[in-house]
Each structure stands twice: as C-alpha cells, then as structure tokens.
Amino acid sequence: MKAGLSPCPPDWEAIVNALEAWRDAFPKEADSVPSVSTVAERYRQDAWAVLLSTILSLRTKDKVTLAASKRLLERASGPAEFLALPTEEAERLAFPAGFYRTKVANLQKISRILLENYGGKVPADMEALLALPGVGRKTANLVLIEAFDMDGICVDTHVHRISNRAGWLESKSPDETETILRRILPLKFWKRINALLVLYGQQVCRPRGQRCPLCIIAEHCEHKYAATKQHPQSGFVPQAHDTLDTFNGKS
Numbered sequence: 413m414k415a416g417l418s419p420c421p422p423d424w425e426a427i428v429n430a431l432e433a434w435r436d437a438f439p440k441e442a443d444s445v446p447s448v449s450t451v452a453e454r455y456r457q458d459a460w461a462v463l464l465s466t467i468l469s470l471r472t473k474d475k476v477t478l479a480a481s482k483r484l485l486e487r488a489s490g491p492a493e494f495l496a497l498p499t500e501e502a503e504r505l506a507f508p509a510g511f512y513r514t515k516v517a518n519l520q521k522i523s524r525i526l527l528e529n530y531g532g533k534v535p536a537d538m539e540a541l542l543a544l545p546g547v548g549r550k551t552a553n554l555v556l557i558e559a560f561d562m563d564g565i566c567v568d569t570h571v572h573r574i575s576n577r578a579g580w581l582e583s584k585s586p587d588e589t590e591t592i593l594r595r596i597l598p599l600k601f602w603k604r605i606n607a608l609l610v611l612y613g614q615q616v617c618r619p620r621g622q623r624c625p626l627c628i629i630a631e632h633c634e635h636k637y638a639a640t641k642q643h644p645q646s647g648f649v650p651q652a653h654d655t656l657d658t659f660n661g662k663s
C-alpha cells in the first residue's frame with residue numbers, strides 16, 4: 413500500500429450523498445450547525461467576523477464560541493474597533509472560550525497587522541493568513557471557504573479521525589490529512605466535507621463510543637466490525653426505523 417492512501421479509493425459520491433441525506437433528516441438544533449458557519453451566515457461573509465469566530469472556536473464548544481463571537485462583534489466590528497477595546501473588556505467578552513486571554517492577545521496582534529499591512533482587511537490568501545499569530549491551516553481554510561467562497565478543505569479533529577478510522581487514508585496529523593485529501597477528494601466536495609463530518613463525528617462516529625450499528629457510511633468504513641464488537645450492544649442489528657434514541661435505549 414502506498415503510504416497515506418487507501419488501496420481502494422473511497423466512493424466519495426456515495427459517502428457525501430449519504431451524509432447529506434442523514435444531515436437533512438437531523439433535527440435542526442442550534443448545536444447542529446458549526447458555530448463558524450452560523451457566524452458567517454449572520455455577518456454575511458464578513459471575513460473579520462469569520463476570522464475572530466474561528467480563532468475563538470479552537471478548543472471551545474460551539475455554543476460558547478457563538479455567544480462569545482456575538483458579544484465581541486457587537487463591540488468590535490473590525491480590527492480598529494478591536495484594538496480600541498481595553499484588554500480587560502475584550503477578555504471579559506471572550507470568556508469562557510478556552511484560552512480566552514491568549515486568543516484576545518492574538519486578535520490584538522492580528523488587528524495591528526491587518527491595519528498596518530492590509531488596510532484593515534483580512535487577506536484572501538493562505539500564506540498571508542498563516543503568517544498571522546494563532547492562525548493554523550484549519551483557521552486559514554475556514555476563513556477562505558466561509559468568508560471568500562474559495563476552495564479549501566478544513567480538517568479538524570473529526571475530519572482527521574473519521575478519515576483515518578474509515579481507512580480512506582493514513583495520516584499522523586490533521587495537516588497531513590488535509591494534504592492527502594487535497595489529492596484524493598474531488599474538488600466539488602472540498603467545502604462540504606467539514607460540516608458533514610463534524611456533525612457526524614459529534615453524533616455517530618464519536619471519538620469514543622462510535623455508534624457503528626447505526627452508521628450510514630459503514631459500508632465505506634474498514635473499522636466497522638472492530639468498532640461494533642467493542643460496543644456493549646454488539647449484535648444489535650439496526651432496522652430502517654431505528655434512530656439514535658433506539659440505540660441509546662430511549663425508545
């Protein structure tokens with residue numbers, strides 16, 4: 413097997429179609445949409461809003477990210493306004509996002525760079541984004557996708573874990589996963605794969621206790637049998653009418 417690639421290419425069309433059908437049937441709760449997408453919709457592809465929200469979202473729950481982003485954006489609709497905010501006030505608004513003090517400090521540095529080098533605008537360029545403090549490939553890709561409608565693949569922990577677990581590729585880091593996906597995933601699926609796999613990773617193919625018997629992409633996953641045996645309800649055969657609640661013994 414060539415390092416990094418599955419010997420049998422995944423059927424992306426079938427995987428994406430199945431995940432989209434599953435997502436469409438999923439209850440439309442606030443939690444079901446990644447917070448950055450929600451912020452991007454609300455602020456109509458405002459690049460500053462997407463950048464700020466994405467930075468706040470690292471190691472932070474979606475609900476917390478969304479609330480903190482709204483509080484900060486109401487007071488700071490751009491880098492100049494952000495710099496005008498006293499640090500203590502910015503930290504109070506960012507709390508309880510994880511590492512909120514570091515994130516506020518990075519946003520202050522970013523604001524200065526944007527004002528000095530880019531006329532107060534967020535650059536629509538991967539290398540320029542990666543040069544900003546606290547901005548990694550996940551954040552840069554999200555900004556390019558959500559704010560500028562450019563092609564990118566945002567690989568977070570869910571995309572990385574599911575891609576490897578399912579045997580679609582072999583990689584040691586999210587960045588390596590992104591590099592491989594850029595080679596094997598058709599361009600038309602690049603922007604969609606993150607939102608689909610994040611929700612699926614939260615609800616079904618979870619970090620621990622994956623719900624393989626209910627998985628709608630099990631036929632595309634090498635891990636399904638091992639994972640099913642590990643589950644306390646192994647032997648459970650899902651029927652068409654079964655739901656996640658059935659699997660959890662709630663009905």
Ligand code: SF4
Nearest residue numbers: 617624627630633636
């Ligand atoms: S079969 Fe299990 S391990 Fe494979 S993608 Fe589905 S939930 Fe994840």
